[in-house]
Each structure stands twice: as C-alpha cells, then as structure tokens.
Amino acid sequence: MLKILQMMIASTSSSSLSFANRLNLQRRGFSIISLSSSTTFRNTPSILSTSKTHSVKSFRMSSTRSDSNSIAPSTSSGNFRKVNFCQWCGGPTKHEIPDGDEKMRAICTQCGKVAYQNPKMVVGCLIEHEEKILLCKRNIQPSYGLWTLPAGFMEMGESAAEGAIRETQEEAGADVEVLSPFAQLDIPLIGQTYMIFLAKLKKPHFSPGPESIECRLFALDEIPFDSLAFSSMLVTLKLYIEDMRAGKPKFHYGTISKRPGTSPSDIHASTLDYHLQS
Amino acid sequence: MLKILQMMIASTSSSSLSFANRLNLQRRGFSIISLSSSTTFRNTPSILSTSKTHSVKSFRMSSTRSDSNSIAPSTSSGNFRKVNFCQWCGGPTKHEIPDGDEKMRAICTQCGKVAYQNPKMVVGCLIEHEEKILLCKRNIQPSYGLWTLPAGFMEMGESAAEGAIRETQEEAGADVEVLSPFAQLDIPLIGQTYMIFLAKLKKPHFSPGPESIECRLFALDEIPFDSLAFSSMLVTLKLYIEDMRAGKPKFHYGTISKRPGTSPSDIHASTLDYHLQS
Structure with missing residues (x-):
C-alpha cells in the first residue's frame, strides 16, 4: 500500500486561497489535498509515514453549492x-x-x-495566455452553467495530447499548442483518469463551441472556484496556482477521492491522495 | 498540430548505447526517439520547429529479431x-x-x-534496487520468453499507482512502493496508453508469478535490449538510462508510432513522437 500524508488548510474565500505550510522534505513524496465545505480556517498537522517525502500541500476552502462529481465530457460515456x-x-x-x-x-x-471494462481517460488543456487561463462555461449536463477546462474522453486512434487539442478546439474554438504534461488525476470511484496538459493559444482567438455557453480568460485570483464543474478541475487549478506561486509548473500525479460522510455531489469535499510530483 | 523534432542516433550494440547530441535548449520541448534495425551509425540533424524546445534525444540501435508489438498484459484485452x-x-x-x-x-x-470504445491504460513499475532494475521474462503470449517491466491493464476501481503495484505483485511476486510517475506513452495504433511509475522494493524479495518464467535484476548496462517484449518497454528503459546518466529521472510524455515501411512486429522500428518532459 502507498503511504499517505494528510494535511488540511482552510481558506475563507475562493479568491484568497491559503497555500501555507509548504514542507520542503525530500523528493518523491506523498500528500493529500483536502477540500472541504467548511468556511473556518483549520490547519491540522501532517502525518509523515515515509522518509522519502517531498512536500505536503493541501487546503480547504469555502463551498456554496453542490453539483455533480461525474464527468461527462463531450463524446463518450464513462459510466460503468x-x-x-x-x-x-x-x-x-x-x-x-x-x-x-x-x-x-x-x-x-x-x-x-x-x-x-477498464477506466477511461479524460484529456484536456490548461491554457495559459497573458497570465490568465481559459475556462469554458458548460452548455450541457452534468454541471450545466459551471466552469471547466476544455476536456473530454480520449478517442481510439489519437494520443492524449491530440485528444486534448481536439477537445479544446471543439469546446473553446481555440487552436492550441501543447507545452507539457501537467497532471494525471485518477478518480477510481467513477473509473476515470484525467490527463491535463499545459498549452498556449497559437492565435489569441477563442469562441464557445456547441457545448459551451461562454469561454473566458481568468486571472489566477479571479478563477470562479465556487462555480467549477468538477473536482478534477478544482484540484488541477489549485495545483497550478500553487506551482505558479512557487515559480514553475511540475508534473502532478494523484488520486481524487471523496471524504467519507460527504455528499458525492460536493466537489469541494474531494481529497487528493497519493500525490506525487516530478 | 504539435511540432516535431527528429533526430536519429545509431549504436552498434544493445549494451553500448549512444546518447550523444543532447541539445540543451529551452524547457518544454519536443523530440522523437527513433529506434531502427540498422546497425550502422548515423546522426541526422534535428529540425527545430519551435522556439520552446528543451532537449532532443534519440537513438537507434541494433535489432536481431522481430516480435509482437501488441501488448496483452495479464487480465484484460486491449484489442479493438x-x-x-x-x-x-x-x-x-x-x-x-x-x-x-x-x-x-x-x-x-x-x-x-x-x-x-476508448483507449485502455496499461500500468506498470520500473523498480530500482541497488542500481539495478527488475525485469520479468514472459510466460505467456504475446512475446513469450521476452523481457518486460511488470505491467498490465488498469482495472475499474483502482488508481494507476494501485494497478501498477498489483501487477508487480502478480507478475514478479514483489511488494513495491511507488516513488514517482516516470512516463506516459501513448500508442494510438493499438489504443493503449502506458503509465510507468518508478518504484522500489519494500523487501528485497521477488519471485516469478504464473505469467513469468523468471524475474531478474539487471544492471543498466546488462539490460537485454535485443530480447525485450514491447516497444513501450524499450522506450521506457532508454529514457530511464538517459535520465540516470543525466543525474535524475524526469517525467516523460510521448507517442509511440511505427516508422513507415517497417514491420509492425519490429519493436526497434518504433519512434517516440511529441516527446515532452516535466
């Protein structure tokens, strides 16, 4: 079994995230990011269970709504x-x-x-443009009207990067170049694995496709954390903001779970387990 | 479309690999690793098509045999x-x-x-132990009698890391701890994506499971490159050796393709396209 570290840090609003308590331990570590619906700040001590631990980062933030945790991107069904x-x-x-x-x-x-029957891959892009990132407001269920990175199920015959580029074109009308892999986030509960790439616009143009109501660039302190569609996007954006504050992006691997006793529809009650970085 | 760099470097034997011509360009780059069956040394110039290119590394090595390129790990079929x-x-x-x-x-x-129908994930471990790595000789088809990293299809309800640990236990009788993600290698031709983790033995014990004839630790200059089961393992091991020579492992993303005009069964005729690193 993988060993687990756990720490929870709270922040009181979506735009004033706390990324405190960064522990600089050894390379190759584990951590859990816990995102609860509490609005009170709390910082519990970490439980170090491995000598090869790099960093423990987690946070906890306000939640004002519930929505679906099941991702149903554009073309394929991940249902079991x-x-x-x-x-x-x-x-x-x-x-x-x-x-x-x-x-x-x-x-x-x-x-x-x-x-x-095997897990399916969801591939998408985190698009950087002039220190902002591109989000799409969903025009379809689940999570209609909520914000997401452009993403969808990987198709036969394409690579993950090609799929991420295709989904971005379909959902955001944007022609992008993939820059680097950013995160792999497994969600065993629903048999899905997210592969998110950092990307940039080839031209400064985008427009909503049929599955999007609106596409918009957000500065990092403007990201609508209370109106995100999926836990995978919440975790991805948190990791990205943290990396940007630290100076540069890494590659993140982890498992998204639900904290026991929480609603399956509350994306802010997700935990990121077995967090590894490269 | 992703931009491509291409370079081919040959070496005349599997145990004397050439990793010359490392171009230290900017971060976030692309490269192709070409592995041909020629035994003559050749070094063609790279074609730089992006200003954000990090490193171009590729090689070309001897090939004395042909075998199946289709992966069929233990429990699931990836056939389309x-x-x-x-x-x-x-x-x-x-x-x-x-x-x-x-x-x-x-x-x-x-x-x-x-x-x-969507691509399937194959998850496995590259296990480091006393500067050697653990390989399994396959006791099943395809590629019976050839060497592989322990790996198999990811199952519903598990994470990629959990699947890699499970497959290692099944195929190599080894109890391992996953250390970090090492490579994601897409093979669109057969609808598979490999996720390989670096891992270490929790105890210095291993023994072949039913799907393995033998399990053995190999020093990096002893790896049986002429008797590997799959192109994904060939690419993974080459990237690992290169990283070790450079000092530390990175995370690699790429697409494995076949060079036009080569036999689909010749794993040494594979190319690694869209190679990105974190």
Missing part, C-alpha cells in the same frame, strides 16, 4: 454499466471469475469472450 | 473489435455518426445506447 450481452456475438453473459483471473467478468455463454 | 450487439439489451447495432458527434459509433437499434 453491467454487461448483459456479448458485444460481438449477441449471446447472454454469465458473471464469473475466469480461470487465472481474480476479478468478476462478464463472459459470453455462447462464444466465451470476456467483456473487460 | 467491431461492436455488433448492445451490451445492455442485446439488440443489434447500427454504425452511424450520432447527432452532435463526429465519429462513427455503434448505436443500439433497440435501446438507442451508444457503445463508446
């Missing part, structure tokens, strides 16, 4: 449904653990093929 | 098959571009659900 029939021969399935396997699978009773 | 029936109601599908979509999808003619 029970497989009742074989996709290839149409035969009914049985649900058993195949020989040599350890997990329950849907196995076709006619042709014997196994229908594996 | 045509969907003929609905998984949920069993109805026959039609293949059309749905309203508001741009890609051909399998749509159920009975319940109307769309069967999206």
